[in-house]
Amino acid sequence: MRRKLVVFLLIILSFVLQNTVFKTLALASVSPNLLLVLTASVGLMRGEKEGVLTGFFSGLLLDIFYGRILGFYALVYLFIGYGNGKFHRLFSDEDIKLPMVWIAFSDLAYGLLIYFFQFMFRRKFEFRYYFLHIIVPELIYTIVVMLVFYQVIRKLNRWLEKWDPDKNTGPGGLLHSGTPVLDRFDNMKEL
């Protein structure tokens, strides 16, 4: 439950920073995607289930405040959390290259999904422009911010492991991906 609280606070922090501070720090009118970094990192560090839940709540938050129809961003982030969770097995706490590559891929997928569903469907076909002016700059900016933000998430993950060790999982493991969901909700009540 300590972990849940930390992830919950991280979601709030990422969302708030993303739509205030980083909007004023926008370069070439593009700002980084912190919620995506968070979702992908949790997925990599903790596995599918936590990635999925983090993604779902991050996306839902975006849907509520900035969405057109409820559920779209939630679905996109859900996929990102799940996809990164699939690579949990390859995750090593020391290595930052793999997370970097996967977060870059995630952001690329995110950009393509948004373009496909929100722009191409409205007959905006200038993909080249959107790719070069929105998707790629966002990817670069996100990776730069990720280099710092990921360290914070990793530190927190290590710290949490000390409190709540779980011998069954590897270096990144704590509430390993096999923890029952019901159990987690029970823990939530104890908060």
Place this chain on the structure above:
Amino acid sequence: MRRRKKFSVPGKYLFACLAFGCILLMGVSFITGYSGEPVNTAAGYLFVPIQRGLNYAGGWLREKTDNFASLQEAQNLNEELQAQVDQLITENSQLQQDRYELSELRALYELDESYEEYEKVAARIIGKDAGNWFSTFIIDKGAKDGIAVNMNVMAGSGLVGIVTKVGDNWAQVRSIIDDTSNVSATVLSTSDYCFVQGDLKLMNEGVIHITELRTEEGAISKGDKVLTSHISEKYQEGILIGYVDELVLDSNNLTYSGTLTPAVDFEHLHTVLVITDLKQTAD
């Protein structure tokens, strides 16, 4: 502490369930227009105070840095402005005369002046679209302050956008430079109708699209004012949108399209005015 459970839900089932839930939610909200009021309200009470606080801190910081940077600039500007003031005073008296004439003429024509007296509520922008694709933002006033969906939003004298979602203490505004925005408009000088559309591509150049303008060649020149039109369903009549930038004849040889410079500086937008009168439409 942790009790043992007999079963655990594997990640893929959780994923499948949530994905299905999302798709269902999208379907429902697309078909019925449901925007999840209880969730909006709950989320509003959690986030609005944080965002407002952060925004306040940001505003304070911006003010401080601006103060330093602009002192020298201000001194130079002051001289220029003084010259301008003198000029404007002369112009102003001229305009006052015109205004007197105008009100006289209006009375004569019994024109409805109600659009000049909209009820307005001032609001602060507390967050801008977290993604890079759209131009929506959230303000710190909501249903509690009498704000409802489809109310028009202004800043200074120009149109900013329209309220698209409302929580208890916050509201979502879609600006006219947003890619999905489409406003029915009219050119002041010739009363020709047209549409003003936001465009992500043009957004970075600080202009927006103007389309389907039916006019005679040469009737409209650069800098002409474009206002919201009376045939618009959602926008109040006569709000300044911007100034004509350039126009090109469409391939159909009938209509013109081109670009328009918005009257509002969207880059440096911090506070807005929400018109709390909704456009009356015959349903």
